[in-house]
Amino acid sequence: MLRATVILQPPHPIHLGQTLGTLARGHEDPLFRSVHTRDQEQYWVSSTYRNEGVLLCFSREHSTVKDLAQRLMHPITVRLWCHSDASALEQAAANLPYWLGFHDVWDAFLTLSTYRDLPLVLRETQRNNPGIRLSATGQLTRHMVTAIAEQKVTGIEAMGGMRAIIRELGSPVPATGNPHQPTGMFFFPDARAIRRLPSWKWHRFGFDSARSKAILAYTDRATSLEHLAHTAPVEQLASALNTLPGIGPWTISEALQRSHGHPDAISVGDFHLAHLVGYALTGRRTDDAGMLHLLKPWAGHRARVVALIKASGVLEPRRAPRLAPEDHRFI
Template structure:
């Protein structure tokens, strides 16, 4: 892999490029215990968990994803970053790539701009509380994943779901299971035991043979495509920005 970078963070980025590509991951430590997982691993031999080394960059999008559809969260992220971030440096950016706002910039976003982006007050307030202690949040990258999750969950509005989604990316945490998810327990339960009604407790019990690698196992299950048939319509989208 050959990398080029521009701007104030260029040297930092190139130093971290191997970890961004999963060089610090250890996929060889994973031993599949179920046929569906073994098949997914065989079909995706290059799967690696990356480590960004950046907490807020993963934390803020994860907060935006709380209790809404993925499309709504992506839209909010896109609108806020394009309005309050900066164009990325370098010739390849060409006005299409943007840099996430600095913590102080997030803290100064007016309430009506959150509303226009479709972000309710609860999620906006959580992000504002997190960016006020941005340095403490970023310190978590030097902690073990479990300790980092505990650090993040000190901030009101950040629970196990959000902290797990964050350290999966910032730390490349192979064992950080996303609990509290609307769909994941049923998908894991269906793939491993034919139980589409599985809850978090059942999911964690089914993933116990993968202790230390439970997030990787869940990722492989998602990549297997073995999901239960939908029984209800998708969650409706609510554009609060139009209210």
């Protein structure tokens, strides 16, 4: 097994939990886990480079420094492990600053003439949380397949289905010898393996035909789309993804927010987001068209506004019971 350690000095405040935490899909995500010890916080993430799985552990020592911004400037240690491909390890190490949001500079947003038009609670949220950054993992296939799995179903259904696929087709991460390494983590399966999954297993894992067909449509072109993701502007990639059957603006935005840290990607069609944005900005819920109208003054930075809304804790009062998932597998 190959291993490496990289120590990174942030160029601006970085909050590990608020930056990397957006990658987690539930508490028992086989691709992401957080561990908090007496001495440090750790975030374990599996990734893939050059078709080789690379396990990442981001950590930072706890500090007694009172000033929050200073604490969030402390060095971040990243440990990496893979089975045999040194070039995959090197590529993963080179991409670590993007995972941590080093590229995500908020100066242009904070100096907008319209920034002062944000509600006071959101401006205070930014001042009190200077380490919020948009992570860019570069892992397009992982985020596209996961986003498709989450189309028009509850989180419980989506996460359950994805865990089943990952455990069926993915490979376990290596044992590192670290006493705090979480159990049950896997590498995301290769697109070719997903394409070979028989139809009866999609049904068994709780996927309807629309989502399984959309995932297969993506995996059929995964190689060319991943190349485009690393060589073309994000707008060109979004246009290419939009040509795939069963894949629309919501799915594309959800994926690009995480793979590219896209600062303006908005998940139009989300069951809750428009209501949340409307309530945070006006005190009233709205629809997708209303959300886009409300966010227009911060065009180019709309994902950052949404990140502040989510970090603020502002929530519209619940009006109805949670939607119960439906299970059609045995009908």
